[in-house]
Amino acid sequence: xxxxxxxxxxxxxxxxxxxxxxxxxxxxxxxxxxxxxxxxxxxxxxxxxxxxxxxxxxxxxxxxxxxxxxxxxxxxxxxxxxxxxxxxxxxxxxxxxxxxxxxxxxxxxxxxxxxxxxxxxxxxxxxxxxxxxxxxxxxxxxxxxxxxxxxxxxxxxxxxxxxxxxxxxxxxxxxxxxxxxxxxxxxxxxxxxxxxxxxxxxxxxxxxxxxxxxxxxxxxxxxxxxxxxxxxxxxxxxxxxxxxxxxxxxxxxxxxxxxxxxxxxxxxxxxxxxxxxxxxxxxxxxxxxxxxxxxxxxxxxxxxxxxxxxxxxxxxxxxxxxxxxxxxxxxxxxxxxxxxx
Amino acid sequence: xxxxxxxxxxxxxxxxxxxxxxxxxxxxxxxxxxxxxxxxxxxxxxxxxxxxxxxxxxxxxxxxxxxxxxxxxxxxxxxxxxxxxxxxxxxxxxxxxxxxxxxxxxxxxxxxxxxxxxxxxxxxxxxxxxxxxxxxxxxxxxxxxxxxxxxxxxxxxxxxxxxxxxxxxxxxxxxxxxxxxxxxxxxxxxxxxxxxxxxxxxxxxxxxxxxxxxxxxxxxxxxxxxxxxxxxxxxxxxxxxxxxxxxxxxxxxxxxxxxxxxxxxxxxxxxxxxxxxxxxxxxxxxxxxxxxxxxxxxxxxxxxxxxxxxxxxxxxxxxxxxxxxxx
Numbered sequence: 001x002x003x004x005x006x007x008x009x010x011x012x013x014x015x016x017x018x019x020x021x022x023x024x025x026x027x028x029x030x031x032x033x034x035x036x037x038x039x040x041x042x043x044x045x046x047x048x049x050x051x052x053x054x055x056x057x058x059x060x061x062x063x064x065x066x067x068x069x070x071x072x073x074x075x076x077x078x079x080x081x082x083x084x085x086x087x088x089x090x091x092x093x094x095x096x097x098x099x100x101x102x103x104x105x106x107x108x109x110x111x112x113x114x115x116x117x118x119x120x121x122x123x124x125x126x127x128x129x130x131x132x133x134x135x136x137x138x139x140x141x142x143x144x145x146x147x148x149x150x151x152x153x154x155x156x157x158x159x160x161x162x163x164x165x166x167x168x169x170x171x172x173x174x175x176x177x178x179x180x181x182x183x184x185x186x187x188x189x190x191x192x193x194x195x196x197x198x199x200x201x202x203x204x205x206x207x208x209x210x211x212x213x214x215x216x217x218x219x220x221x222x223x224x225x226x227x228x229x230x231x232x233x234x235x236x237x238x239x240x241x242x243x244x245x246x247x248x249x250x251x252x253x254x255x256x257x258x259x260x261x262x263x264x265x266x267x268x269x270x271x272x273x274x275x276x277x278x279x280x281x282x283x284x285x286x287x288x289x290x291x292x293x294x295x296x297x298x299x300x301x302x303x304x305x306x307x308x309x310x311x312x313x314x315x316x317x318x319x320x321x322x323x324x325x326x327x328x329x330x331x332x333x334x335x336x337x338x339x340x341x
Numbered sequence: 342x343x344x345x346x347x348x349x350x351x352x353x354x355x356x357x358x359x360x361x362x363x364x365x366x367x368x369x370x371x372x373x374x375x376x377x378x379x380x381x382x383x384x385x386x387x388x389x390x391x392x393x394x395x396x397x398x399x400x401x402x403x404x405x406x407x408x409x410x411x412x413x414x415x416x417x418x419x420x421x422x423x424x425x426x427x428x429x430x431x432x433x434x435x436x437x438x439x440x441x442x443x444x445x446x447x448x449x450x451x452x453x454x455x456x457x458x459x460x461x462x463x464x465x466x467x468x469x470x471x472x473x474x475x476x477x478x479x480x481x482x483x484x485x486x487x488x489x490x491x492x493x494x495x496x497x498x499x500x501x502x503x504x505x506x507x508x509x510x511x512x513x514x515x516x517x518x519x520x521x522x523x524x525x526x527x528x529x530x531x532x533x534x535x536x537x538x539x540x541x542x543x544x545x546x547x548x549x550x551x552x553x554x555x556x557x558x559x560x561x562x563x564x565x566x567x568x569x570x571x572x573x574x575x576x577x578x579x580x581x582x583x584x585x586x587x588x589x590x591x592x593x594x595x596x597x598x599x600x601x602x603x604x605x606x607x608x609x610x611x612x613x614x615x616x617x618x619x620x621x622x623x624x625x626x627x628x629x630x631x632x633x634x635x636x637x638x639x640x641x642x643x644x645x646x647x648x649x650x651x652x653x654x655x656x657x658x659x660x661x662x663x664x665x666x667x668x
Contacts, residue, residue, distance in 0.1 A: 045530040160621050161394075190393040190557060192618050195601035199617075217531055220603025223610035243607045261535035262605055263564035265587065272542070273564070275535035279500055 006074075007179055007211050008034040008057065013071035015049075015056055018064060022284045026052040028235040029071070034179065039205060039212045041226035041243070043219065043258070045280055049235040050215050051101075054181045057213075058092055059083075076178075093120055097172025097180035102188055103164035107156040113167045114140075114152030120174050139174045140167075142207075144200055162193035166200070173204065179211040186221065198224055219262060223247060228316060231255050234281045234291025236307075241317035251319040254292045256333040290322065298323060298331050352420065353381035354519060354551055355405065360414035362400050372626045374400040376575035376633075377414070379652065382519070387545065387552040389566030389583065391559055391598070393622050397575040398555045399443070402521045405553065406440050407431075418519070436466040439512035443524040445504035449496035455482070455507055456492035462515040481510040485540060502533035509540070519551045526561065538565060559602050563587050568658070571595050574625055574633040577652070581659040591661045594618075594634045632664065640665055 015027040027049040034040050044050045055061045057073055073080040100106040108116055117136040140148045143166045156164055172180050186194040214225055222229055229246040231239040239252040250256045260274040278295040281287055293303035303322050311324035323331055362375040374397045382388050390398045403409045405416055407423055416423045426434055442448035449458055459481055460474040479489045485506040496504055512520055526534040556562050569586045571579045579592040590596045597618040604610045618637050635645040650662045
């Protein structure tokens with residue numbers, strides 16, 4: 001892959017929430033970047049910090065109770081954390097689009113959907129009303145909505161789940177942002193509709209060259225869509241790499257565990273699935289060492305005590321695991337995977 | 342397993358005969374949630390019921406456990422019509438047939454302790470003393486991977502996976518023979534889903550349970566089911582042994598549904614071999630008297646838009662409702 005410039009760089013980001021129960025360390029020392037025109041997948045279980053990280057990019061987390069403990073987020077070279085209100089508004093309305101998880105609850109039920117798409121341009125002075133209307137209709141056509149004039153005047157409750165999600169995508173795209181963040185856009189949809197939406201996203205990327213961050217817990221979606229993948233667990237990045245590297249050269253026990261635990265179509269009925277035992281760590285008091293140590297089959301003493309270093313395996317492939325240490329026992333996670341598939 | 346099934350054929354555990362469940366919405370609007378559905382479930386097998394949301398799979402499940410009264414048609418459990426049971430028979434029926442619900446956050450009473458939740462059914466259906474009930478509840482919790490310290494806690498103190506285990510323990514508490522699992526894993530995380538699926542399979546092996554497994558995740562259904570029923574807009578479009586269905590899907594809807602499963606393998610997933618269905622599932626309110634899939638089907642003919650297809654057996658145990666197989 002030719003060297004492309006980074007549109008977004010997240011460096012050592014830490015973000016916590018203050019609550020009555022103490023501080024929830026939702027994101028701890030997370031770094032990743034997004035290249036131009038790339039689809040980056042972020043996988044992890046609920047509560048692993050994947051959505052919080054993404055919302056940090058647009059500063060959508062309420063602050064307080066949330067606060068940044070450190071790190072920086074560079075969007076086209078500018079630090080989002082140092083932006084003033086005006087710059088942030090610009091960022092949110094022009095540069096980055098955000099597609100929320102639940103289209104049923106994230107649209108305003110008292111507003112016609114067309115108006116909601118046009119609302120994105122509120123405060124943009126260099127564009128006329130007629131142009132905005134034109135743009136809204138065009139974007140609705142682009143995301144595969146038929147009969148746009150009629151749909152434009154409908155309320156969210158008159159539309160089906162798939163249609164609402166298309167409206168959400170249209171809202172994210174209408175200002176022609178250079179990057180969109182999709183936070184589990186297909187989780188609440190049926191497989192047939194999910195397939196339509198994923199194809200739409202791929203299509204948009206090739207037409208508009210938009211960079212996309214795709215947050216999901218579905219490895220199938222990742223496999224279909226993404227160029228590179230970031231695997232998160234317990235508020236940390238445990239593995240990053242190209243899509244093929246993550247699936248075929250798995251080098252972190254958590255990633256491997258995730259892949260074992262899904263029932264694929266080829267999974268033999270007589271072999272039991274291999275679940276990851278236990279539950280995710282408590283982020284009020286995150287473990288000192290590797291966050292996955294308590295559930296890991298290969299955990300060693302060092303895993304409990306010290307956080308693992310990040311090991312660069314290839315240019316893109318990074319893993320944070322003590323098994324990569326020269327003194328660690330050699331475990332071939334890929335072999336373990338082949339046996340069961 | 343397959344040899345055994347051939348012998349068991351004469352008396353299915355559960356027989357669903359021409360079941361309909363309509364909801365009247367207004368004076369001239371009827372929502373036909375379940376529309377002339379017929380199938381059997383044999384003892385000891387797992388039947389998967391799949392379809393998109395709104396296709397009537399949960400309504401069917403609820404009709405089977407008598408949570409809904411069917412508009413017409415019959416459900417026979419062990420040869421008896423569940424609608425005409427006497428009071429005593431009804432009690433027996435409710436302890437033989439149990440349900441595990443979709444949302445573990447909403448299906449446990451937040452004001453009852455786990456011990457109370459699990460023992461409630463026993464107190465109604467058995468003559469056990471309080472101490473015996475609690476003892477049994479403890480054993481059940483142990484069986485589903487929780488321990489006795491959890492007995493006195495409330496459901497909000499548990500994670501989703503643990504709650505689903507409590508729901509399973511509650512269903513098992515009255516020694517049922519047949520359990521309707523209504524999307525038991527769709528609200529859980531991927532790594533937790535496998536734990537629950539493994540447990541359901543183990544329980545089936547140990548206790549000889551029969552499951553109706555309702556889900557929209559087709560890969561999980563393939564993994565857990567012996568037979569699979571595919572529903573679309575209130576009607577059964579295809580029914581076949583699991584391997585047969587996934588190897589030779591016949592109904593155009595089944596084909597499209599199977600090809601839209603996201604595969605967790607980049608090489609397969611990125612080679613675009615999908616069959617697309619255009620549009621979305623139509624409204625089940627006042628549906629047309631024809632093949633329900635006709636509007637979205639690429640192969641639809643005039644006959645499909647005029648006539649309801651009949652259920653036909655194309656291979657032993659493989660039923661399809663589609664006009665195309667005549668041609």
